[in-house]
Amino acid sequence: MKIGWKAGWLLVVVLGLVGVPLLGQNAAPPQAGVRVDISGDWMVTTHEDQPNYAPGPELGDYAGLPINAAVRQKAEAWDASVLSQPERQTQAHPIIYIGNNRGPQRILKILNPVTQVQVAYAFAGSFGRADRIIWIDGRNHPSDYSEHTWDGYSTAEWNDSGQFVITTTHNKSGVTRRNGAATSPYAVMREYFIRHGLYMTVNIVVTDPIYYEEPFMRNYTETWNPGGQLEFGNVFQSVDELGDRPLGWVPFWALGTKQTEFGINHDIPFEATQGGAAVTYPEYQDRIAELRRQEAAAKAAAAAKEAATKAPPTSRR
Numbered sequence: 129m130k131i132g133w134k135a136g137w138l139l140v141v142v143l144g145l146v147g148v149p150l151l152g153q154n155a156a157p158p159q160a161g162v163r164v165d166i167s168g169d170w171m172v173t174t175h176e177d178q179p180n181y182a183p184g185p186e187l188g189d190y191a192g193l194p195i196n197a198a199v200r201q202k203a204e205a206w207d208a209s210v211l212s213q214p215e216r217q218t219q220a221h222p223i224i225y226i227g228n229n230r231g232p233q234r235i236l237k238i239l240n241p242v243t244q245v246q247v248a249y250a251f252a253g254s255f256g257r258a259d260r261i262i263w264i265d266g267r268n269h270p271s272d273y274s275e276h277t278w279d280g281y282s283t284a285e286w287n288d289s290g291q292f293v294i295t296t297t298h299n300k301s302g303v304t305r306r307n308g309a310a311t312s313p314y315a316v317m318r319e320y321f322i323r324h325g326l327y328m329t330v331n332i333v334v335t336d337p338i339y340y341e342e343p344f345m346r347n348y349t350e351t352w353n354p355g356g357q358l359e360f361g362n363v364f365q366s367v368d369e370l371g372d373r374p375l376g377w378v379p380f381w382a383l384g385t386k387q388t389e390f391g392i393n394h395d396i397p398f399e400a401t402q403g404g405a406a407v408t409y410p411e412y413q414d415r416i417a418e419l420r421r422q423e424a425a426a427k428a429a430a431a432a433k434e435a436a437t438k439a440p441p442t443s444r445r
Contacts, residue, residue: 130153145362151327162290164323167249170233177346184306187386190403191314191396193309199339204387206308207379220278221300223335224311226258227319231351251282257363262294269297274311276300292321304334304344307387309403312338326352331404 177192179185185237190200210216220226238248238261247265253333260279269281280299287293296317303310315336322329328350335343370377383385406412 162288163286163289164292164360166292166321166323166328167235167237169353169356170235171353171356172233173349173351176348180305185305185309186390187307188390188401189305189307190309191380191401193304193403194340194342194344194405194408195309195403196339196341199310199312201383202310203308204385205381205383206303207381208306208308208309209379212369214366214368214370217369220364221258222278222311223258223260223282223296223299224315224317225303225306226253227260227296227317227332236378248330269295274298278302280317290322292323294319294321310339311336314338315340322369328352342408442445 174181188204190203195203207382213221215364234252236250236252237246238250239245240247243435246262249262249264251260251262253259258279260282262282262283262284267283269283274281276298278300280295280296282296283295284292294317296319297313299311299313299317301310301313306321311334315334315338318333320331322331330348330350331345334340386398391398392397397416399419400407400412400416406415
């Protein structure tokens with residue numbers, strides 16, 4: 129059977145679209161070389177920042193975070209009760225927070241159903257089903273004007289050292305810690321997965337041109353746990369938690385509020401609890417020692433002044 133030249137060209141175009149994945153403009157081909165598989169069930173060992181996850185950070189604790197004044201003010205006004213609002217009860221954790229979570233984790237391969245070539249990993253989240261897709265087929269990230277979501281947009285590749293490197297953009301603004309310290313929608317998170325047999329180290333670097341003075345680094349360790357029988361059924365449900373509140377109620381702390389209890393309860397100078405690039409360096413302990421001397425001198429001066437005002441007046445002869 130003969131077909132016209134127009135029909136022939138149409139057939140070629142259709143076959144081309146079916147047989148070739150639709151990648152972004154100038155997308156790189158899938159990477160060859162060292163590819164260490166990270167799929168499986170994993171249990172996280174928490175050796176760092178454990179109090180930030182259970183029971184959770186205290187108000188005013190920004191120690192170790194390279195935050196600037198803008199996000200510090202935002203955190204001081206943030207009230208966790210905002211999550212009781214009906215429109216926020218089923219709100220997912222932002223990826224820069226939950227991506228650093230220390231709960232169980234299931235990593236699955238996603239294959240092209242026709243070619244069986246792996247195109248992505250699926251990270252099955254536990255708390256609130258914070259699932260995410262990690263594309264490894266060479267596609268580009270979306271336009272700067274594309275939608276931002278709670279799980280962001282993640283692509284990955286294996287570097288020359290065999291590390292699996294995930295880059296996540298297009299996230300929504302959300303907390304880095306559950307006391308209001310946050311990242312902006314322009315933050316970028318890079319995760320470096322380094323597998324050593326049954327163990328996997330994950331190093332995380334977060335940059336944020338709006339809220340961070342310097343990159344923020346964090347890490348944790350995962351142990352292969354094939355017998356864990358992980359179940360992820362705890363999706364969020366909305367219930368009435370605000371029966372005694374008026375419609376449209378928004379909880380907040382007044383502008384200018386200073387959360388000083390954390391420093392007082394743990395005998396830490398207030399300045400040292402407020403974050404910033406300086407507090408992330410080991411030499412900041414010298415600054416803490418200086419702050420302690422200043423506080424001690426100020427207390428001694430105040431005590432002497434109080435004692436002088438209470439002393440009985442001296443009589444003259």
